[in-house]
Amino acid sequence: MSLLVVGTVAFDGLETPFGVRESILGGSATYIGMSAGYFIDKVNLVSVVGGDFPASNIDLLKSKKVDTEGLQIIKEGKTFFWKGKYHVDMNSRDTLDTQLNVLESFDPIIPESYKDCKYLMLGNLVPAIQLRVLEQLTVRPKLVVMDTMNLWMNAAMGDLKKMLKMVDVLTINDEEARQLSEENNLVVAAEKIRTMGPSILIIKKGEHGALLFGKEGQVFFSPAMPLSEVVDPTGAGDTFAGGFMGYLAQTDDISFKNMKKALIYASTMASFCVEKFGPERLENLKKSDIEFRRDELINLVDID
Amino acid sequence: MSLLVVGTVAFDGLETPFGVRESILGGSATYIGMSAGYFIDKVNLVSVVGGDFPASNIDLLKSKKVDTEGLQIIKEGKTFFWKGKYHVDMNSRDTLDTQLNVLESFDPIIPESYKDCKYLMLGNLVPAIQLRVLEQLTVRPKLVVMDTMNLWMNAAMGDLKKMLKMVDVLTINDEEARQLSEENNLVVAAEKIRTMGPSILIIKKGEHGALLFGKEGQVFFSPAMPLSEVVDPTGAGDTFAGGFMGYLAQTDDISFKNMKKALIYASTMASFCVEKFGPERLENLKKSDIEFRRDELINLVDID
Numbered sequence: 116m117s118l119l120v121v122g123t124v125a126f127d128g129l130e131t132p133f134g135v136r137e138s139i140l141g142g143s144a145t146y147i148g149m150s151a152g153y154f155i156d157k158v159n160l161v162s163v164v165g166g167d168f169p170a171s172n173i174d175l176l177k178s179k180k181v182d183t184e185g186l187q188i189i190k191e192g193k194t195f196f197w198k199g200k201y202h203v204d205m206n207s208r209d210t211l212d213t214q215l216n217v218l219e220s221f222d223p224i225i226p227e228s229y230k231d232c233k234y235l236m237l238g239n240l241v242p243a244i245q246l247r248v249l250e251q252l253t254v255r256p257k258l259v260v261m262d263t264m265n266l267w268m269n270a271a272m273g274d275l276k277k278m279l280k281m282v283d284v285l286t287i288n289d290e291e292a293r294q295l296s297e298e299n300n301l302v303v304a305a306e307k308i309r310t311m312g313p314s315i316l317i318i319k320k321g322e323h324g325a326l327l328f329g330k331e332g333q334v335f336f337s338p339a340m341p342l343s344e345v346v347d348p349t350g351a352g353d354t355f356a357g358g359f360m361g362y363l364a365q366t367d368d369i370s371f372k373n374m375k376k377a378l379i380y381a382s383t384m385a386s387f388c389v390e391k392f393g394p395e396r397l398e399n400l401k402k403s404d405i406e407f408r409r410d411e412l413i414n415l416v417d418i419d
Numbered sequence: 420m421s422l423l424v425v426g427t428v429a430f431d432g433l434e435t436p437f438g439v440r441e442s443i444l445g446g447s448a449t450y451i452g453m454s455a456g457y458f459i460d461k462v463n464l465v466s467v468v469g470g471d472f473p474a475s476n477i478d479l480l481k482s483k484k485v486d487t488e489g490l491q492i493i494k495e496g497k498t499f500f501w502k503g504k505y506h507v508d509m510n511s512r513d514t515l516d517t518q519l520n521v522l523e524s525f526d527p528i529i530p531e532s533y534k535d536c537k538y539l540m541l542g543n544l545v546p547a548i549q550l551r552v553l554e555q556l557t558v559r560p561k562l563v564v565m566d567t568m569n570l571w572m573n574a575a576m577g578d579l580k581k582m583l584k585m586v587d588v589l590t591i592n593d594e595e596a597r598q599l600s601e602e603n604n605l606v607v608a609a610e611k612i613r614t615m616g617p618s619i620l621i622i623k624k625g626e627h628g629a630l631l632f633g634k635e636g637q638v639f640f641s642p643a644m645p646l647s648e649v650v651d652p653t654g655a656g657d658t659f660a661g662g663f664m665g666y667l668a669q670t671d672d673i674s675f676k677n678m679k680k681a682l683i684y685a686s687t688m689a690s691f692c693v694e695k696f697g698p699e700r701l702e703n704l705k706k707s708d709i710e711f712r713r714d715e716l717i718n719l720v721d722i723d
């Protein structure tokens with residue numbers, strides 16, 4: 116089933132205890148798209164890059180089943196750049212540089228052929244831009260999933276609250292859930308956020324797994340895979356979202372029961388992402404790698 | 420099967436966002452014993468208190484199937500006192516006061532009838548005292564489980580390393596595992612700690628669940644129950660250990676497969692502990708409460 120992903124395509128500068136990358140492919144839509152491409156034949160992408168974005172990156176995206184018709188290329192502009200440095204424990208990071216560049220004036224234009232998408236994944240972006248995407252669709256998608264971050268809770272809470280009323284699923288991390296709800300307890304936070312709009316909430320806890328909250332106290336937990344080497348956590352949350360959406364679009368079943376399965380695939384994909392720098396590990400996965408890791412994840416919590 | 424628990428019995432002063440308690444029953448052996456008492460008919464306890472320890476507390480322990488023959492009462496001494504304050508997020512705490520009192524000169528004397536115990540749980544104590552316990556046993560127990568803390572890694576690493584060689588299972592939290600192994604990655608840390616002695620390692624991650632590491636890469640994860648109200652985390656780790664040991668002693672099966680089941684009961688018991696102050700919630704549990712919560716925990720990660 117058709118999946119539309121809107122988010123950033125970027126250059127990232129990364130420093131982790133395992134090394135340094137000056138400028139490699141990044142961005143929320145990149146990770147979401149490459150991850151979802153393992154589940155469906157075509158992922159429609161809407162984003163923007165500058166004239167400095169090499170054709171080889173576009174070829175890479177295409178090879179991972181990401182359709183780039185909706186990727187605006189602003190020839191005279193520069194691609195969005197983010198630079199971050201991870202601490203030794205890999206659980207926290209400092210932003211060293213942010214250059215919005217072409218993102219500053221980004222107006223998402225949804226190609227005609229994308230406008231009837233059944234599944235919509237809004238990657239982390241200014242809420243007003245996320246809203247502009249919804250306005251252009253000819254039919255309301257079967258499922259709208261949104262990611263956001265603390266920045267917009269500080270800078271654009273009004274727009275964010277408007278958006279929350281329009282989505283089915285919100286994915287945020289634990290700290291963001293606490294900030295958005297003004298509640299310390301995650302279970303209470305989840306209930307409060309669900310009253311703000313999304314009927315389903317996913318709270319990502321990084322290496323500690325993810326919680327899926329649904330109607331009437333429904334709750335499911337996916338562990339994260341214990342890995343002996345985490346090289347770079349960048350993009351793990353987006354890769355997670357890509358696995359979740361990719362599996363739902365593939366199976367075209369948005370029951371809570373199927374979302375549980377999607378959450379396990381989400382964790383599976385995220386566990387690969389962190390094993391190498393940037394989206395490198397997502398370039399050459401095999402179907403059998405994914406199924407094997409998924410089984411490991413299920414066995415991790417299986418008492419029989 | 421006979422279970423011997425050695426650890427502290429204490430008075431705790433507690434401050435959490437939910438209230439204050441000036442001086443209530445606490446101590447590692449208290450929590451371990453009361454928790455294990457839900458699984459077997461008699462938990463043998465070795466510890467020490469002062470003349471200020473009320474008979475009502477001893478009656479409480481006895482009512483929870485904790486045998487107090489091995490509880491030394493130093494009439495002229497005062498019971499060990501610890502005071503702590505939890506931060507708003509409940510994940511960290513400050514120690515406000517520590518009065519060792521009778522613990523300072525504690526020499527554990529194992530009653531004759533306890534000396535052939537099949538299961539031994541060494542709660543957090545000075546490693547040298549833990550060693551004194553092992554020396555007095557007439558036969559090597561079927562399973563020796565030890566808890567410890569960062570304090571002894573700083574103050575008594577030599578003794579601690581000696582102890583590690585003598586135990587089957589070590590339970591510590593994630594930060595302690597990192598400190599003991601000098602490794603940031605928990606999977607690598609676990610492998611390293613297993614080479615130091617214990618063939619099984621349990622890493623407790625509080626609200627993030629617990630990992631069980633065994634031979635040849637065996638790994639199992641128990642989630643923690645998402646709770647809408649956490650009143651006081653004191654004793655959760657000890658209550659966890661008590662559930663683990665209680666279930667193993669009840670079933671008398673120390674296979675890795677059975678330890679997985681024990682880990683779920685451990686998480687189940689810990690989830691009750693934090694719902695009220697001190698060991699209060701452990702006073703009046705029903706078997707059916709425990710089974711119901713255990714099923715909830717299993718369902719939390721069940722994709723079917």
